[in-house]
Amino acid sequence: MNFKHTLREYFSYSSSEKNGLLVLVFILLVLYFLPVAFTTREGVEDSLDQKRQFQIDSVISVIENRKNNKEAKIAFTTLSYFDPNTVGKEELIGLGFTSFQISNLIKFRNKGGLFKKKTDLLKIYGIETSDLERWNLYIHIVADDKGNNENRVSKTKSYSLFPFDPNLISLKDWERLGxxxxxxxxxxxxxxxxxxxxHAVDLKKIYGFDSVKIAELIPYVNIVAKVDHEIPRQNELLWLNSADTNQLKQLPGIGSVLSTRIVKYRDMLGGFVVKAQLQEVYGLSRDKYTRIATLIRVDSLSVRKIEINSIEESRLKKHPYINARMAKDIVRYRDRNGNFTSLKQLRSHKLVADSLFLKLVPYLELK
Structure with a gap:
């Protein structure tokens, strides 16, 4: 009984205490809700602006990353020779074409479009003159070997590229070069x-000479260095495809070992098409090649051809540019589908890679 009484007295409040308690509770409630009640519209807008700014910064970051990725992709593109009439999508990506350019180029080809000259690439929406200048030296449009009716009609427009000295070749040779x-x-x-x-670029001195054609010819220009009148020209220049080891040893830096290797490699190739192929000979450094480059000449017309429609696999794989797998695939395709009617079939059917096709085609013929 005493406990209940004590407890009641402990929790009993006078009127003034009750009023004081109510005032205290009211003050606490006011202090609790005061920040919410006095939050201004400007504060809300500032918060929204911060969110918007964060979203904008995120978008800008994504765009910059994409731009950097695109620039990195362009920086790491590997330029190699290609024919716009046959080059594949993956190779175009590797060459630095954008997906938009690739899509338009493929649509153009699917509709029957044909690139007859380098500047025809400008027909493709999205390809600019600056793009053409970057790819110009690597564009190589191969004429169809079997020659359709259209080619027969415009036979005068066909031409072939080969190493030449602009100081020495005839009018007929210029015509052959197109x-x-x-x-x-x-x-x-x-x-x-x-x-x-x-120098090769001196061709630009000729008034009216098309700059695109000059760019196409420059890789094939082989200007023989002028010699003093006291030294006969025939004693300085050496025909690479007919020289024997003794003649080769007269060149600076070429001894018995290198001369033997040069002759052996020449026989395996079937002859040199351009003198730069000497750099493929084992042990012949770039410095040595530079020293002898102006002392040699190449007659590409003397190159021994491979009859692709009759050669056996065992002989085909002995060529330095053809490995055993390639030889097997070429012969198997020929056995299953009949003789090749165009050398371009080797590339279109993925029997020979684009980068290798341009090196190999001077050694092939259809018979």
Missing amino acids: VNSSISVRIKKYLNAGGSFK
Whole structure:
């Protein structure tokens, strides 16, 4: 009984205490809700602005990352020779084409479009002149070997590329290179007047010479260094495809070992198409090649051809540019589908990679 009484007295409040307690509770409630009640519209807007700014920063970051990735992709592209009429999607990506350019190029080909010259690439929506300049030296449009009716009609427009010295070749050779007769005549007049070509880019001196055609010819220009009149020209220049080991040893830096290797490799190839192939000979350094490059000449017309429709697999795989797997695939395809009607079939059917096709095609023929 005493406990209940004590407890009741402990929790009993006078009127003034009750009023004080209510005031205290009210003050606490006011202090609790005061920040919410006095939050301004500006504060809310600032919070929203911060969220919007965060979203904008995120978008900018994504765009910059994509741009950096694109720039990195362009920086690491590997340029190699390609034919826009046959090159595949993966190779175009490797060459630095954008997906938009690739899509438009493939649509153009699927509709029957054909690239007859390098500048035809500008027909593709999305490809600019700056793009063409970057790829120009690597574009190689291969004419169809079997020659359709259209090619027969425009036979005068067909040409072939081969190493040449612009100071020495004839008008007929210029025609074979696809140079307009008016330009070749102008070149002859320039030479007869005492002019000369010391560097490949000197072709730009000829008025009216198309810059795209010059860019196409430059990789094949092989200007023989001028010699003193006291030294006969025939004693300085050596025909690489007919020289024996003794003649090769007369070149600076070429001894018995290298001369033997050069002859052996030449026989395996079937002859040198361009003198730069000497750098493929084991042990022949770039420095040695540079020393002898102006002392040699190559007659690409003397190259021994491979009859692709009759050669046996065992002989085909002995060529330095053809391994055993490639030889097997080529012969198997020929046995199953009949003789090749065009050398381009080797590339279109993935029997030979694009990068290797351009090196190999001078050694092949259809019979």
